[in-house]
Amino acid sequence: MKLEKMFLMSWQNLKRNRRRIVFSSLGVIFGLATLLFFFSLTNGIRTLIFDHFLEQLPANQLKVSSAGEDFGDEDIEAMAGIEGVSSANGLQLLHADSVVYFFGLMGRAAGASSNVICAGIEEFMVRDELPEGVDWSVDPADEEIPVLVNPQLLAAWNQAVSSNLGFRRLEAEDLGNVPMEMVIRYGRGERIEYRLKAVGLSTRAPIFGPLVPLEIIRHINNVLYADYTNTYSIIYVTCRSTEHVLDIEGSLRRMGYTDLGDTELAETINTGINILTLFLSAISLVIVVISLVNILNIFLINIMERKYEIGVQRAVGASQGDIRAVIFTESAIIGLANGIVASLVGIGAVLIAEPLLKTVLEGFIIGDFSVFVVSPWLVLAIVVASPILNLIAAFQPANYAARLDPVEALRI
Amino acid sequence: MIEITNLSKRYAQDKHSITVLEGLNLEVGEGETLSVMGPSGIGKTTLLNIIAGLDTDVDGDVVVDGRRLRELTLRQLSAYRNGTIGFIFQEFILLPHLSALENALLPLMFSDVPHREARERAQAALESVDLDGMSDRYPSELSGGQKQRVAIARALINRPKIILADEPTANLDADTERGILDLILLLTEEEKTTLIIATHKHDLAAAARRIVTLEELQKR
Numbered sequence: 001m002k003l004e005k006m007f008l009m010s011w012q013n014l015k016r017n018r019r020r021i022v023f024s025s026l027g028v029i030f031g032l033a034t035l036l037f038f039f040s041l042t043n044g045i046r047t048l049i050f051d052h053f054l055e056q057l058p059a060n061q062l063k064v065s066s067a068g069e070d071f072g073d074e075d076i077e078a079m080a081g082i083e084g085v086s087s088a089n090g091l092q093l094l095h096a097d098s099v100v101y102f103f104g105l106m107g108r109a110a111g112a113s114s115n116v117i118c119a120g121i122e123e124f125m126v127r128d129e130l131p132e133g134v135d136w137s138v139d140p141a142d143e144e145i146p147v148l149v150n151p152q153l154l155a156a157w158n159q160a161v162s163s164n165l166g167f168r169r170l171e172a173e174d175l176g177n178v179p180m181e182m183v184i185r186y187g188r189g190e191r192i193e194y195r196l197k198a199v200g201l202s203t204r205a206p207i208f209g210p211l212v213p214l215e216i217i218r219h220i221n222n223v224l225y226a227d228y229t230n231t232y233s234i235i236y237v238t239c240r241s242t243e244h245v246l247d248i249e250g251s252l253r254r255m256g257y258t259d260l261g262d263t264e265l266a267e268t269i270n271t272g273i274n275i276l277t278l279f280l281s282a283i284s285l286v287i288v289v290i291s292l293v294n295i296l297n298i299f300l301i302n303i304m305e306r307k308y309e310i311g312v313q314r315a316v317g318a319s320q321g322d323i324r325a326v327i328f329t330e331s332a333i334i335g336l337a338n339g340i341v342a343s344l345v346g347i348g349a350v351l352i353a354e355p356l357l358k359t360v361l362e363g364f365i366i367g368d369f370s371v372f373v374v375s376p377w378l379v380l381a382i383v384v385a386s387p388i389l390n391l392i393a394a395f396q397p398a399n400y401a402a403r404l405d406p407v408e409a410l411r412i
Numbered sequence: 413m414i415e416i417t418n419l420s421k422r423y424a425q426d427k428h429s430i431t432v433l434e435g436l437n438l439e440v441g442e443g444e445t446l447s448v449m450g451p452s453g454i455g456k457t458t459l460l461n462i463i464a465g466l467d468t469d470v471d472g473d474v475v476v477d478g479r480r481l482r483e484l485t486l487r488q489l490s491a492y493r494n495g496t497i498g499f500i501f502q503e504f505i506l507l508p509h510l511s512a513l514e515n516a517l518l519p520l521m522f523s524d525v526p527h528r529e530a531r532e533r534a535q536a537a538l539e540s541v542d543l544d545g546m547s548d549r550y551p552s553e554l555s556g557g558q559k560q561r562v563a564i565a566r567a568l569i570n571r572p573k574i575i576l577a578d579e580p581t582a583n584l585d586a587d588t589e590r591g592i593l594d595l596i597l598l599l600t601e602e603e604k605t606t607l608i609i610a611t612h613k614h615d616l617a618a619a620a621r622r623i624v625t626l627e628e629l630q631k632r
Contacts, residue, residue, distance in 0.1 A: 005521045016509045312505050315466060316519040317494020319487050406466050
């Protein structure tokens with residue numbers, strides 16, 4: 001049977017059964033659309049957490065956090081000495097209360113102030129986040145210090161502070177234009193002041209405080225407490241290649257450095273999201289499976305009703321293969337249409353749900369990030385999988401139809 | 413053209429075996445017209461189904477156009493029905509969702525004839541049975557005689573060597589009956605097609621050059 005005729009016969013059959021097919025397909029469309037919706041939601045949550053809220057380390061880097069006491073230079077040396085490690089760099093916290101003043105956020109003079117946690121880090125660790133031309137190796141005597149700000153701080157400002165208190169919203173590029181001053185008070189009314197200039201964003205920065213050149217923090221800690229000059233709360237271990245990461249992680253654990261920071265947190269979150277994805281997908285898949293059984297039934301009913309027609313076709317020369325081919329083509333066309341419609345419905349639901357969900361979650365630090373991420377691969381998978389699933393559902397009915405005895409079929 | 417030797421057909425029903433045909437012998441030459449007579453339920457339709465290769469669960473030998481039917485695979489049997497046999501049924505057996513043209517070209521849907529050519533041939537076949545201008549009509553819009561004409565067009569469209577007509581005028585009034593019969597005879601004669609008519613009506617059977625009863629065929 002020629003392909004053109006096979007499609008033509010299938011099309012004729014689909015046309016006359018269109019109502020029944022549309023109604024029986026609704027379940028599959030709904031199931032596949034919810035699958036796309038749920039996957040996009042969990043995908044979005046994963047992206048939101050990992051790309052925007054969790055610090056993203058390069059694949060060849062490990063983050064070692066101090067469980068209690070800060071690390072010292074000897075820890076850095078020990079970690080740098082592990083085979084395969086190219087460098088170990090510390091992040092030092094400012095061991096003093098500090099306040100940052102922001103100016104010009106509401107009117108010219110009015111500003112805001114906040115107690116902050118300030119951390120210092122070497123240029124090597126923030127090289128990728130620094131804009132071109134920004135010099136991170138400043139002298140503590142310099143008048144203006146470059147700082148990096150955590151993107152969550154910016155989001156928190158825009159979501160919680162600016163909207164509630166009437167301050168203006170800030171975009172990343174506006175930060176450089178907000179005059180900032182950090183004041184550290186100590187002793188009897190003594191103070192150290194620095195003018196700060198935000199030069200960019202970094203997930204390594206403390207959530208509520210600036211990330212500054214390590215030398216500045218060292219200098220202040222030295223002025224205040226000499227003991228803290230060479231202490232670090234986090235050490236970043238950079239491996240020569242990603243192949244060494246697992247071995248080095250093992251070595252670090254054996255050396256007693258067990259708090260490998262965000263790795264465990266990320267694994268926990270990832271597992272949680274995977275469980276959520278599986279749970280939601282299971283709901284969708286149950287809908288899809290029930291609908292496919294329904295489609296199988298519809299096909300069987302259809303074939304029972306078409307017995308006579310199949311008998312006529314066999315009588316005029318249709319082979320068993322021809323009968324199967326027509327039914328399989330029908331089911332593949334239905335499946336393809338279902339896949340396309342389900343994808344469109346799913347994407348439509350995402351487009352509707354995104355702003356609604358953002359309105360509901362207005363108090364949360366989501367900012368302009370998307371809650372849903374629709375993967376084109378998932379859309380493609382649905383469009384491809386739908387006809388395959390339909391073909392599976394049509395397998396038994398097609399075989400039944402092909403094996404009908406034409407004489408029996410014509411007796412109806 | 414057709415050689416049937418010692419043909420028997422039995423049906424199993426409720427643990428019993430019902431014999432429909434027993435030791436049937438028949439020879440039909442190329443281009444011959446034959447009427448097989450017998451009362452209803454005696455096995456005429458069964459004989460035609462066997463010749464058409466629709467029923468192969470039989471004892472005996474059926475050789476058609478040099479092919480021993482029981483030796484053919486299912487696929488070969490389908491090709492045989494498609495290329496060698498044209499069947500005209502008592503009940504017309506048209507598909508209600510297809511137009512007259514689509515019903516007429518149905519056998520060609522399962523052949524290698526390109527679709528465009530198939531439509532042209534179906535159109536010509538409808539014209540040959542005086543149904544030009546009715547190709548877009550559905551069976552529900554046609555009279556009994558017109559439906560049987562579409563069925564004749566369908567039977568002839570693949571230019572078969574054998575036409576099997578099973579009570580072709582049973583559902584038609586007397587006026588239409590003669591017209592349909594003449595049409596079948598005319599078209600089969602034109603194409604030198606072998607024609608076997610199964611009927612219980614004497615006047616219909618008389619149209620064929622040779623008349624046999626099913627009983628006679630089983631006595632030999």
